[in-house]
Amino acid sequence: MSVLEANDLNVWFDLPHGGRLHAVQGVSFNVKEGERLGLVGESGCGKTTALLALMGLLPPSAEVAGSVTVNGEEILAGGEDAMRPHRWTDVAMVFQGAMNALNPVKTVGSQIEEPMKFHDTSSGAAAEKEAGDLLELVGLPASAATRYPHEFSGGMRQRAAIAMALACNPKVLLADEPTTALDVMVQAQILQLLLSLTRDLGLALVLVTHDLPLVTQVCERAIVMYAGRVAESGAVDTLFHDPRHPYTRLLFAATPDLSGERDVASIPGAPPRLDRPILGCPFEPRCDRAFDHCKVETPSLLEVGAAHRAACHLNDGSLERPSDREAAR
Amino acid sequence: MKSVEPALAEGTALVARPSSGGNEIVRVLKERRSALAGLVIVGFFVAMAVFGPALAPYSWTQQSGPVYAPPSSEHWLGTDDSGVDVLSEMLYGGRTSLIVGFAAAFVAMIVGGGIGVVAGYAGGGTDNALMRTTDYFLVIPDLVLMIVVATVFGPSLSHVILVIGLLLWTSTARIVRSQVKSIRERVYVRRARSLGASHRRIVAQHILPQVAPLLIATTVLTIAYAIFDESALAFLGVGVPGVSWGTMLERAFERTAMTQGAWWAFVPPGLAIGLVVIGCYLMGQAIEDALNPRLRVAHLSIKSWRFRTTPNVAEGDAS
Amino acid sequence: MHRADYVIKRLAFAIMTVFVAITVNFVLFHALPGNAVSGFIRAPHVSPSLRAALTHEFGLDRSLWQQYALYLRELVFHANLGVSFTDSQPVTSTLADKLQNTIPMVFVGTSLAILVGIVTGFLSAWRRSGVVDRVSTSSAIVFYALPTQFIGMVLILLFAKYLPTAGMRNEINNYFSSGSTWSNVKDIGLHMALPAATLALTLFGEYTLVVRSSMLETLGEDYVLTARAKGLPQRRIVIAHALRNAMLPIATLVALSLGFIVAGAILVEIVFSWPGIGQLVYSAVSNRDYPMLQGAFLILTLSVVFFNFIADLLYFKLDPRIAV
Numbered sequence: 001m002s003v004l005e006a007n008d009l010n011v012w013f014d015l016p017h018g019g020r021l022h023a024v025q026g027v028s029f030n031v032k033e034g035e036r037l038g039l040v041g042e043s044g045c046g047k048t049t050a051l052l053a054l055m056g057l058l059p060p061s062a063e064v065a066g067s068v069t070v071n072g073e074e075i076l077a078g079g080e081d082a083m084r085p086h087r088w089t090d091v092a093m094v095f096q097g098a099m100n101a102l103n104p105v106k107t108v109g110s111q112i113e114e115p116m117k118f119h120d121t122s123s124g125a126a127a128e129k130e131a132g133d134l135l136e137l138v139g140l141p142a143s144a145a146t147r148y149p150h151e152f153s154g155g156m157r158q159r160a161a162i163a164m165a166l167a168c169n170p171k172v173l174l175a176d177e178p179t180t181a182l183d184v185m186v187q188a189q190i191l192q193l194l195l196s197l198t199r200d201l202g203l204a205l206v207l208v209t210h211d212l213p214l215v216t217q218v219c220e221r222a223i224v225m226y227a228g229r230v231a232e233s234g235a236v237d238t239l240f241h242d243p244r245h246p247y248t249r250l251l252f253a254a255t256p257d258l259s260g261e262r263d264v265a266s267i268p269g270a271p272p273r274l275d276r277p278i279l280g281c282p283f284e285p286r287c288d289r290a291f292d293h294c295k296v297e298t299p300s301l302l303e304v305g306a307a308h309r310a311a312c313h314l315n316d317g318s319l320e321r322p323s324d325r326e327a328a329r
Numbered sequence: 330m331k332s333v334e335p336a337l338a339e340g341t342a343l344v345a346r347p348s349s350g351g352n353e354i355v356r357v358l359k360e361r362r363s364a365l366a367g368l369v370i371v372g373f374f375v376a377m378a379v380f381g382p383a384l385a386p387y388s389w390t391q392q393s394g395p396v397y398a399p400p401s402s403e404h405w406l407g408t409d410d411s412g413v414d415v416l417s418e419m420l421y422g423g424r425t426s427l428i429v430g431f432a433a434a435f436v437a438m439i440v441g442g443g444i445g446v447v448a449g450y451a452g453g454g455t456d457n458a459l460m461r462t463t464d465y466f467l468v469i470p471d472l473v474l475m476i477v478v479a480t481v482f483g484p485s486l487s488h489v490i491l492v493i494g495l496l497l498w499t500s501t502a503r504i505v506r507s508q509v510k511s512i513r514e515r516v517y518v519r520r521a522r523s524l525g526a527s528h529r530r531i532v533a534q535h536i537l538p539q540v541a542p543l544l545i546a547t548t549v550l551t552i553a554y555a556i557f558d559e560s561a562l563a564f565l566g567v568g569v570p571g572v573s574w575g576t577m578l579e580r581a582f583e584r585t586a587m588t589q590g591a592w593w594a595f596v597p598p599g600l601a602i603g604l605v606v607i608g609c610y611l612m613g614q615a616i617e618d619a620l621n622p623r624l625r626v627a628h629l630s631i632k633s634w635r636f637r638t639t640p641n642v643a644e645g646d647a648s
Numbered sequence: 649m650h651r652a653d654y655v656i657k658r659l660a661f662a663i664m665t666v667f668v669a670i671t672v673n674f675v676l677f678h679a680l681p682g683n684a685v686s687g688f689i690r691a692p693h694v695s696p697s698l699r700a701a702l703t704h705e706f707g708l709d710r711s712l713w714q715q716y717a718l719y720l721r722e723l724v725f726h727a728n729l730g731v732s733f734t735d736s737q738p739v740t741s742t743l744a745d746k747l748q749n750t751i752p753m754v755f756v757g758t759s760l761a762i763l764v765g766i767v768t769g770f771l772s773a774w775r776r777s778g779v780v781d782r783v784s785t786s787s788a789i790v791f792y793a794l795p796t797q798f799i800g801m802v803l804i805l806l807f808a809k810y811l812p813t814a815g816m817r818n819e820i821n822n823y824f825s826s827g828s829t830w831s832n833v834k835d836i837g838l839h840m841a842l843p844a845a846t847l848a849l850t851l852f853g854e855y856t857l858v859v860r861s862s863m864l865e866t867l868g869e870d871y872v873l874t875a876r877a878k879g880l881p882q883r884r885i886v887i888a889h890a891l892r893n894a895m896l897p898i899a900t901l902v903a904l905s906l907g908f909i910v911a912g913a914i915l916v917e918i919v920f921s922w923p924g925i926g927q928l929v930y931s932a933v934s935n936r937d938y939p940m941l942q943g944a945f946l947i948l949t950l951s952v953v954f955f956n957f958i959a960d961l962l963y964f965k966l967d968p969r970i971a972v
Binding site: 468472566595600606627 | 796798804808867885907908929930934942952
């Protein structure tokens with residue numbers, strides 16, 4: 001049973017000078033208990049927006065449609081006010097670069113206890129003890145509770161942020177680029193922490209990142225997003241060995257440079273603008289296997305294997321392609 | 330009137346691209362409505378200062394009507410306590426006030442900009458010494474020092490300009506220094522240094538063009554303070570000799586125009602000063618905003634995102 | 649331990665600044681050619697005895713350094729700022745009297761300005777781009793731009809019939825000595841209304857803009873998003889996270905501005921004939937009363953230094969990140 005399910009999620013942003021940006025277009029996915037799902041794509045593909053939409057953390061310029069359910073209960077449709085009780089208690093989030101995600105003028109401990117008090121899950125001395133326990137769970141000393149964020153290094157702050165995220169025993173943890181801006185050694189530690197938390201606590205994890213090696217290390221399944229849509233989804237191994245969308249293939253095949261970073265921007269071209277409707281497949285201009293039909297019709301997600309889907313006309317056997325014509329001759 | 334702007338402007342994030350200063354400003358003025366409004370206002374008064382006195386209907390020193398006559402078709406803004414036409418006084422006085430404002434701001438720009446560049450570029454001991462000096466200057470209440478100096482040295486146009494200019498340079502210096510420091514560390518500057526370019530060349534070719542827009546923005550704001558200060562000095566009796574908006578206000582006060590109901594004797598100069606200050610403020614702020622984009626989305630506000638309940642319409646709604 | 653070092657450092661700076669101010673004072677009045685004091689002494693209307701007293705007091709018959717030392721000694725150890733040229737009274741006591749008049753009026757006006765500034769600034773940031781925002785910001789800019797004396801004069805024009813615009817019956821520092829307390833307080837209150845209102849109108853604009861900008865900055869910070877993500881009620885986020893952090897730059901900027909207000913009040917006092925330090929400066933200027941002017945300058949500079957130091961302390965108290 002899915003612990004978190006997003007169905008046909010759409011997000012539009014009003015632009016300052018008129019017009020709208022369709023940042024997330026019909027995205028659906030789900031996570032089960034203890035499962036780790038990756039959300040990957042270039043910057044601007046809508047993965048962060050989709051993640052924020054799961055918790056309703058969007059600005060007033062946004063309009064949202066679709067459904068988000070936690071253990072079957074719909075949490076998005078009621079708007080900001082209805083969402084509030086579910087935040088942190090059902091779904092919690094760890095942000096990119098905990099530099100500023102923690103309030104600099106409050107102690108770490110008080111920030112961990114804060115949601116406990118306001119969601120009525122604990123208070124007073126009990127809350128203090130729980131905060132201390134959470135800190136130890138993430139590998140920090142309990143005494144860290146009386147310190148201020150600036151007294152910690154980036155990695156330690158991120159751990160504190162994770163401890164804070166667990167304060168109300170959420171079922172799902174969303175992580176938006178949690179290890180960017182941390183150095184490699186620390187990255188590995190944080191990832192290890194997240195792995196053990198999902199195993200030990202049965203926590204479901206949705207990890208947004210542009211870093212592919214990370215996804216292959218940590219996640220079991222992944223969603224590849226492009227231009228606000230899902231390009232392909234499936235088990236990470238399958239995506240790596242049998243990609244059914246040219247974008248996925250190019251992503252995973254991009255040559256790593258000496259520092260081990262894969263530069264996704266090494267695919268030539270740029271993603272399409274999202275403030276106007278797109279005719280046909282959004283990836284077509286950059287695709288190395290595009291054919292005529294790709295310009296005409298937008299591909300929908302097709303089942304291409306066990307729990308493996310891709311939005312690409314190449315998987316559609318009913319379509320005639322130039323290579324088929326050649327093979328037939 | 331001291332502003333607390335230095336504290337706000339210091340340490341603000343700076344634009345990373347080495348763009349041409351002039352183009353930036355023109356672009357800002359074209360795009361932002363507030364900047365345009367500011368430009369129009371200031372432009373109007375500058376034109377008035379240049380052409381006004383030639384167009385003045387009457388003398389601005391000789392009596393041309395009854396004392397404290399209200400506005401009429403002969404005297405559009407009425408007459409003052411000596412029967413002098415207020416409109417003519419405004420036109421000529423505007424020239425004086427604006428000259429003081431612009432000249433003083435220019436002095437502040439040269440001194441402040443110079444000190445800022447030297448402090449920012451040289452760094453280390455020079456920087457420290459200059460900044461300490463700036464700090465001391467900042468602490469001294471401008472108005473009082475101006476009064477004291479003007480009293481001791483005697484009032485004259487150049488004295489007033491110098492006194493105002495020499496007290497307003499501090500915020501310019503700080504802002505310029507901040508930016509010079511960050512420009513100095515940029516790749517293309519370091520490259521030039523390693524290629525052996527002389528300091529003078531680097532400053533002239535790389536640093537000054539980059540600093541120029543911000544310097545102009547701060548100077549525009551300084552003009553506003555200078556004009557304000559001129560009126561304050563005039564009110565205290567140590568302003569420029571002759572007619573200026575500041576002296577018009579002072580005379581109206583001395584002759585109790587307010588209690589006599591002769592509003593035309595002081596409302597025009599007061600409003601004029603206010604308008605010029607607003608105009609300068611709008612322009613300066615707009616340029617500064619454009620150079621230091623702080624495009625922050627508020628994460629919390631009274632409004633909230635909307636949920637669409639009707640069935641999803643097709644792609645064609647991206648309009 | 650090293651947090652306390654910060655306080656000491658700032659205190660040392662404050663003292664240094666005071667010292668510099670005193671020296672600048674001295675240089676302006678004594679050392680420059682055509683200096684004020686010796687010029688005055690040579691003026692024909694000065695009586696021989698006053699001339700002799702001043703010569704002795706200012707040590708004009710001694711070297712410059714000795715004059716400086718004398719000046720310092722008198723100032724630091726005897727709080728002696730000399731004697732006024734106009735009424736031959738000690739400058740220090742006159743300053744003290746007048747300060748007692750200025751401070752209540754400035755206090756009322758400034759408190760009003762800060763209050764209005766904080767409320768309008770906050771509402772403007774909270775309801776960004778709404779009607780409240782546009783009206784507040786526009787009026788802030790307009791009143792900020794209009795010359796202080798002009799605002800005062802307009803208020804006189806509009807309200808002269810309803811409120812007194814000059815001439816308090818008793819100066820505040822005397823009100824204990826005559827008449828009933830209540831009628832004195834009422835008299836003072838009525839007389840204070842317009843000047844305090846003028847000061848408030850002139851000052852609030854700056855505060856509104858500062859508060860608004862500070863709040864907008866804070867509301868855009870990541871920890872506000874985190875607080876929202878934690879499902880905290882809006883009120884909690886605004887008060888405990890946004891305001892708490894925005895207060896930092898606001899408090900220090902307010903403290904910094906206070907130092908300059910006493911000087912800015914000069915214009916208001918002149919317009920309303922308020923018997924305070926501003927009025928004193930004005931008459932000292934007209935009468936070329938240099939010791940008085942010099943004393944007033946020193947006091948005003950000291951007030952700036954003092955409030956700057958308070959601002960440093962506030963910053964220190966509010967921000968746990970400060971370290972030397």
